[in-house]
Amino acid sequence: MRRAFMTTKDLVEKIDLKPLSKFAHRDVDGVFVSDMVSDVMAGAKSGNLWLTVQTHKSIVPAANLVDVSAIIITSGKEVPEATVDLAGKFNIAILSTELPTFELVGKLYELGLGKK
Amino acid sequence: MSDCQHEWEMTNIQFGFVVFEKCFHCNELRTYFSVEDHPILGDVYREGDCYWNRMANAQSIRFDLVCKKCSHIESFSDLMGLMHCTGCLPDCEVDVQRRKLEAEKTWIVVAFGFLPKAKTEPIPQEKLDILSDYFNLKRDTSRSRIKVLPFNLIEDLSRCRGDFIHDVDMLSQELPKERKPLF
Numbered sequence: 001m002r003r004a005f006m007t008t009k010d011l012v013e014k015i016d017l018k019p020l021s022k023f024a025h026r027d028v029d030g031v032f033v034s035d036m037v038s039d040v041m042a043g044a045k046s047g048n049l050w051l052t053v054q055t056h057k058s059i060v061p062a063a064n065l066v067d068v069s070a071i072i073i074t075s076g077k078e079v080p081e082a083t084v085d086l087a088g089k090f091n092i093a094i095l096s097t098e099l100p101t102f103e104l105v106g107k108l109y110e111l112g113l114g115k116k
Numbered sequence: 117m118s119d120c121q122h123e124w125e126m127t128n129i130q131f132g133f134v135v136f137e138k139c140f141h142c143n144e145l146r147t148y149f150s151v152e153d154h155p156i157l158g159d160v161y162r163e164g165d166c167y168w169n170r171m172a173n174a175q176s177i178r179f180d181l182v183c184k185k186c187s188h189i190e191s192f193s194d195l196m197g198l199m200h201c202t203g204c205l206p207d208c209e210v211d212v213q214r215r216k217l218e219a220e221k222t223w224i225v226v227a228f229g230f231l232p233k234a235k236t237e238p239i240p241q242e243k244l245d246i247l248s249d250y251f252n253l254k255r256d257t258s259r260s261r262i263k264v265l266p267f268n269l270i271e272d273l274s275r276c277r278g279d280f281i282h283d284v285d286m287l288s289q290e291l292p293k294e295r296k297p298l299f
Contacts, residue, residue, distance in 0.1 A: 038131060046255045065251055
């Protein structure tokens, strides 16, 4: 397995990300951007950060199935309490940011995520 | 029997909709996969004694699994979708399994076949085990595991409040409403 060089803790500290759910920090390996849970189930990989504007409850079991390291809700979208509570149960990090997805992708790329 | 220790990955991925139809005459429910751009809701048509009404669409995927080592393909064209158990019925066998397995850091999902066929011909356990293997091969299993259970373990389908893992109201900026019971 490829050694991860960044953790969710590093990201929270380096980018203005607000943790919403209860979770244990873990290694991050790559980024997946999509607003469709079916797309995530088909394409995301274990350890990926998942960037989305979707906030409904289905994002949590989908994220859990593919073992993403965190869900980052972009553009300051409000996340329902039911979604946050469910994420806590699965120990899945939900982080939020006011940044639009495009700008966040740029910052993550600058930090080295996505570079081979 | 193959000796291959299969390493599964998704193949033949098709994006579309799971369409739910209900007959007002016999109350039967049926589901199928559609690759239409946007299946129209409320469409009513007659088929024999049945009057089918399109009740709901759920954006979803259909896929097969292929072994990276031996190229064997396992078809999952009969898989309608995966459901997250919300623990709504304490006596339900799914919830009993959920509580037992979660204590062992194993998360469960429930696999549904297309209705009504799946009621009499559920997806075989061997295929569900392959699906569990696929999800577990992709994850760090030292943290947690996935177990796929068959939907016929559900105590009472009409009272089940489980959540299908699917895309809802993708064309709306509004938050989706809670799923109405479909059964």
